Amino acid sequence: MPLFHTFFKTLVGKEMTIELKNNLLIHGTLISVDQFLNIKLDKISVPDPDKYPQFLSIKNCFVRGSVIRYIHLPPSEVDPTSLQEATRKEAMQSKMQQ
Amino acid sequence: MTGEPFDFKSLDPEGLTSVVILVEFVDKKVLTLLRDGTIYIGFLRTFDQYGTIILHKTIERIYINEEYGEIPLGVFLIRSENIVLIGEIDSENEYPQKLTLIPKDEILRKRAELREGTDNFITDD
Numbered sequence: 001m002p003l004f005h006t007f008f009k010t011l012v013g014k015e016m017t018i019e020l021k022n023n024l025l026i027h028g029t030l031i032s033v034d035q036f037l038n039i040k041l042d043k044i045s046v047p048d049p050d051k052y053p054q055f056l057s058i059k060n061c062f063v064r065g066s067v068i069r070y071i072h073l074p075p076s077e078v079d080p081t082s083l084q085e086a087t088r089k090e091a092m093q094s095k096m097q098q
Numbered sequence: 099m100t101g102e103p104f105d106f107k108s109l110d111p112e113g114l115t116s117v118v119i120l121v122e123f124v125d126k127k128v129l130t131l132l133r134d135g136t137i138y139i140g141f142l143r144t145f146d147q148y149g150t151i152i153l154h155k156t157i158e159r160i161y162i163n164e165e166y167g168e169i170p171l172g173v174f175l176i177r178s179e180n181i182v183l184i185g186e187i188d189s190e191n192e193y194p195q196k197l198t199l200i201p202k203d204e205i206l207r208k209r210a211e212l213r214e215g216t217d218n219f220i221t222d223d
Contacts, residue, residue: 053196054131063183
């Protein structure tokens with residue numbers, strides 16, 4: 001299973017902010033993520049709701065992975081050491097397969 | 099529509115080949131925001147492995163400053179690359195209370211005024 005898909009699955013239930021390529025920021029709780037890193041957030045909020053009235057009408061949202069620029073994660077939920085190890089492991093496995 | 103709801107997850111239990119998280123939106127009223135800023139509201143009836151969706155009883159909603167308008171359109175197929183986000187409509191807040199609903203002709207006229215002088219062209223950004 002791809003590394004980042006697995007990684008984001010461990011973050012289900014955590015709060016995060018997604019920055020889209022149109023510069024919109026959406027804050028919410030991660031509900032689910034798929035292999036394209038399409039993301040579904042619950043309890044969403046945007047910094048300036050008056051500017052984006054469409055967000056007042058929805059309670060959760062699915063964001064297409066390809067329109068996401070950054071995902072701001074809570075630092076306490078990310079363990080760089082284990083991510084590095086997982087990356088090495090994956091690199092080793094793909095070498096073995098060659 | 100009658101009978102048991104179709105079990106999409108049975109086709110792909112691991113979620114490896116389809117945009118499986120769209121399952122939870124099927125037959126719900128959703129708001130779809132496209133890359134050009136267009137907003138369509140309708141019932142999501144089906145989707146495919148690319149994330150193409152079909153909306154039923156679609157309306158386009160246009161927001162201009164403190165006003166908004168709605169244009170009934172019918173059935174829409176939306177190719178996934180144009181989609182930015184899909185949100186489930188909160189039935190209590192479906193209509194923006196702070197804003198005023200104005201007739202279709204009026205909102206279209208206001209949008210035409212705003213767009214005057216700008217060409218319609220397909221952008222790929």
